[in-house]
Amino acid sequence: MQFVASEHPHRRLNPLNGQWVLVCPHRTQRPWSGQQEKAQKNELPEFDPTNPLCPGVTRPNGIQTPEYESTYVFENDFPALVEIVPVPPNSDDPLFQIAPARGNCRVMCFHPKSNLTLPTMSAAEIAVVIDEWISQFNELSAKYAWVQIFENKGATMGCSNPHPHCQIWSCSFLPTEPQLKQERLRAYYATNERPMLADYVERELQRQERIVIENRDWVVVVPFWATWPFETMLISRNNNKRINDLTTEQRYNLALTMKELTTKYDNLFHCSFPYSMGWHGAPTGPEHAHASSAHWTLHAIYYPPLLRSASVRKFMVGFELLAMAQRDLTPEQAAQRLREVDGKCHYLQK
Amino acid sequence: MQFVASEHPHRRLNPLNGQWVLVCPHRTQRPWSGQQEKAQKNELPEFDPTNPLCPGVTRPNGIQTPEYESTYVFENDFPALVEIVPVPPNSDDPLFQIAPARGNCRVMCFHPKSNLTLPTMSAAEIAVVIDEWISQFNELSAKYAWVQIFENKGATMGCSNPHPHCQIWSCSFLPTEPQLKQERLRAYYATNERPMLADYVERELQRQERIVIENRDWVVVVPFWATWPFETMLISRNNNKRINDLTTEQRYNLALTMKELTTKYDNLFHCSFPYSMGWHGAPTGPEHAHASSAHWTLHAIYYPPLLRSASVRKFMVGFELLAMAQRDLTPEQAAQRLREVDGKCHYLQK
Ligand SMILES: O=P(O)(O)O[C@H]1O[C@H](CO)[C@@H](O)[C@H](O)[C@H]1O
Ligand SMILES: O=P(O)(O)O[C@H]1O[C@H](CO)[C@@H](O)[C@H](O)[C@H]1O
Numbered sequence: 001m002q003f004v005a006s007e008h009p010h011r012r013l014n015p016l017n018g019q020w021v022l023v024c025p026h027r028t029q030r031p032w033s034g035q036q037e038k039a040q041k042n043e044l045p046e047f048d049p050t051n052p053l054c055p056g057v058t059r060p061n062g063i064q065t066p067e068y069e070s071t072y073v074f075e076n077d078f079p080a081l082v083e084i085v086p087v088p089p090n091s092d093d094p095l096f097q098i099a100p101a102r103g104n105c106r107v108m109c110f111h112p113k114s115n116l117t118l119p120t121m122s123a124a125e126i127a128v129v130i131d132e133w134i135s136q137f138n139e140l141s142a143k144y145a146w147v148q149i150f151e152n153k154g155a156t157m158g159c160s161n162p163h164p165h166c167q168i169w170s171c172s173f174l175p176t177e178p179q180l181k182q183e184r185l186r187a188y189y190a191t192n193e194r195p196m197l198a199d200y201v202e203r204e205l206q207r208q209e210r211i212v213i214e215n216r217d218w219v220v221v222v223p224f225w226a227t228w229p230f231e232t233m234l235i236s237r238n239n240n241k242r243i244n245d246l247t248t249e250q251r252y253n254l255a256l257t258m259k260e261l262t263t264k265y266d267n268l269f270h271c272s273f274p275y276s277m278g279w280h281g282a283p284t285g286p287e288h289a290h291a292s293s294a295h296w297t298l299h300a301i302y303y304p305p306l307l308r309s310a311s312v313r314k315f316m317v318g319f320e321l322l323a324m325a326q327r328d329l330t331p332e333q334a335a336q337r338l339r340e341v342d343g344k345c346h347y348l349q350k
Numbered sequence: 351m352q353f354v355a356s357e358h359p360h361r362r363l364n365p366l367n368g369q370w371v372l373v374c375p376h377r378t379q380r381p382w383s384g385q386q387e388k389a390q391k392n393e394l395p396e397f398d399p400t401n402p403l404c405p406g407v408t409r410p411n412g413i414q415t416p417e418y419e420s421t422y423v424f425e426n427d428f429p430a431l432v433e434i435v436p437v438p439p440n441s442d443d444p445l446f447q448i449a450p451a452r453g454n455c456r457v458m459c460f461h462p463k464s465n466l467t468l469p470t471m472s473a474a475e476i477a478v479v480i481d482e483w484i485s486q487f488n489e490l491s492a493k494y495a496w497v498q499i500f501e502n503k504g505a506t507m508g509c510s511n512p513h514p515h516c517q518i519w520s521c522s523f524l525p526t527e528p529q530l531k532q533e534r535l536r537a538y539y540a541t542n543e544r545p546m547l548a549d550y551v552e553r554e555l556q557r558q559e560r561i562v563i564e565n566r567d568w569v570v571v572v573p574f575w576a577t578w579p580f581e582t583m584l585i586s587r588n589n590n591k592r593i594n595d596l597t598t599e600q601r602y603n604l605a606l607t608m609k610e611l612t613t614k615y616d617n618l619f620h621c622s623f624p625y626s627m628g629w630h631g632a633p634t635g636p637e638h639a640h641a642s643s644a645h646w647t648l649h650a651i652y653y654p655p656l657l658r659s660a661s662v663r664k665f666m667v668g669f670e671l672l673a674m675a676q677r678d679l680t681p682e683q684a685a686q687r688l689r690e691v692d693g694k695c696h697y698l699q700k
Contacts, residue, residue, distance in 0.1 A: 003436035010438050013447035019526045022451055024430040034510035080374040086353040088360050095550050096574055097363035101372055150668040158665020160384035175674035176369050200445050224446055278672035303671050315508025318500040321653050322628035324525035
């Protein structure tokens with residue numbers, strides 16, 4: 001029998017973290033009497049006087065959110081990381097290792113209106129979000145080794161407030177994922193004298209099997225090693241290293257690309273498509289300021305949980321937690337569906 | 351200022367996989383208007399004629415589930431892994447690495463009644479489950495490198511059928527987590543000439559800060575590096591390497607320990623506490639039959655998602671997916687709450 005990737009279980013290697021993913025095509029046909037997600041429709045009011053992220057509303061700590069008109073950034077009232085914190089004592093027991101963690105957590109509202117999301121905002125409004133990301137990154141990257149910009153969208157993805165917003169957590173240390181990536185990208189560069197993701201984009205563009213969107217500055221691809229059902233990477237084609245080295249044009253093209261991708265996501269299951277997304281680029285802070293970043297390529301990653309419909313998600317549980325990542329359709333199947341779905345006109349506007 | 355672990359953000363190392371966990375005490379106080387879980391009450395009927403896991407019901411593929419009286423094991427109708435599958439072609443491109451995956455997926459019903467769970471079954475009935483695990487393991491471990499016994503409990507944990515059951519996925523290869531553990535345990539043994547988890551249990555028993563249950567054969571501890579809010583490890587105190595080397599007494603004590611732990615879990619938030627749990631021990635199959643397993647200690651891991659109540663869970667999203675594991679209360683706080691909650695009398699019986 002001939003091996004056919006869309007039929008036969010197999011493993012694929014994620015070269016960014018060195019881990020294998022188990023690919024099990026056709027598992028999506030099994031019966032489902034498990035949890036049903038509530039489809040997220042945009043039934044929110046434009047303004048909710050009880051929502052602290054809305055302009056003019058007073059937050060629980062007594063501070064009033066200003067009457068902002070585009071984006072608005074403030075320090076998280078319940079920060080996971082804080083700047084001034086005592087250093088834990090050293091331990092020489094390998095089983096009880098503890099290390100310092102300093103940082104900073106900010107919340108960034110995308111828009112004054114609660115009932116918008118990135119795909120229903122205009123490209124010009126998204127460009128303002130990108131500009132704000134960059135000015136935050138400029139400030140925070142001077143001080144911190146890692147600035148994690150990320151958006152949790154939708155209740156299914158643990159978003160605790162429905163107003164369109166993202167978060168920025170800055171760390172005095174390199175967290176696990178960027179640390180692994182740093183090592184793997186560096187090793188690839190040492191051997192190939194090319195950034196791994198530049199090579200990867202080139203080969204994906206030749207193969208055209210997993211490309212979702214391509215334009216002059218950006219490529220969106222379902223990675224060969226994708227874990228989440230409709231996971232994508234949005235990769236710079238211009239050898240950008242960090243979000244703050246984008247030109248004005250690259251930024252505007254990024255806004256268009258993000259709008260197209262998130263419109264496709266919403267149109268796929270006719271719902272406000274939940275996901276976690278975030279940016280990865282070369283590490284920062286005094287520690288990395290003088291290190292080479294030649295091995296890096298700026299990219300965003302989208303981790304959306306939905307599997308079969310607006311109400312059936314993929315659970316990363318049991319086998320996935322205890323053994324390894326596992327997916328139920330091939331990356332090629334996911335890419336084809338994302339390629340075919342409309343990326344120009346949002347289903348709410350039809 | 352003096353460092354206080356229950357107040358100040360810090361990182362802790364998981365020596366079993368080499369990854370750091372960010373510990374952010376006091377984050378549980380933030381307001382929550384995100385997703386609410388449905389509390390899982392045992393309102394199921396004893397028998398549901400439409401549920402293929404119930405005795406006597408015909409499955410979608412036409413096979414009838416027998417009138418079983420204790421446990422019942424069958425091949426998954428939608429297996430992620432199958433025994434006979436073509437081998438993918440070799441690739442020498444490091445960015446497109448693909449590898450074979452053979453295996454086997456079984457479903458194991460714990461009990462004929464749909465409205466029971468492990469904590470509401472008797473210890474004698476749990477002992478029957480353990481015996482069945484062992485006989486399955488005996489058969490499958492002869493052939494496969496890794497036999498993953500795991501239970502997804504509750505819709506919140508992706509369980510697609512509410513009848514009490516677990517799954518057994520066997521693999522022709524060592525998956526990511528066991529592979530990492532294998533390497534780390536081996537390295538520790540090479541340096542210390544003791545199994546890492548034997549040393550760990552000894553020190554936890556001295557410290558008594560994170561112990562939840564201890565008896566002659568077993569210890570339940572919230573690991574120093576726990577990721578999930580009320581994560582626990584159930585560790586053998588008898589230098590067991592695999593589940594099939596337990597004595598009859600150790601098995602019966604295990605049934606009592608599992609009943610006590612899961613009763614505590616249910617009593618914590620007065621609900622049928624969701625979790626994923628599974629067993630880890632020395633690898634198996636022809637490949638590992640002659641390798642030393644001296645560095646291993648048999649243990650189970652429980653990953654329960656609930657954070658603050660029956661309806662508010664911890665989401666592993668955004669920062670956690672993109673950067674690193676993060677928890678919102680200390681392992682010591684979780685252990686204290688689990689220690690204090692009743693482990694003998696289930697809240698439904700009060
Ligand atoms: O096999 P089930 O119970 O239908 O499915 C459940 O467990 C599997 C193994 O952990 C996961 O891959 C699925 O995402 C989950 O829904
Ligand atoms: O900060 P939020 O939005 O309240 O919380 C959300 O994002 C955080 C960062 O990814 C996670 O730690 C939380 O589990 C999630 O609910």
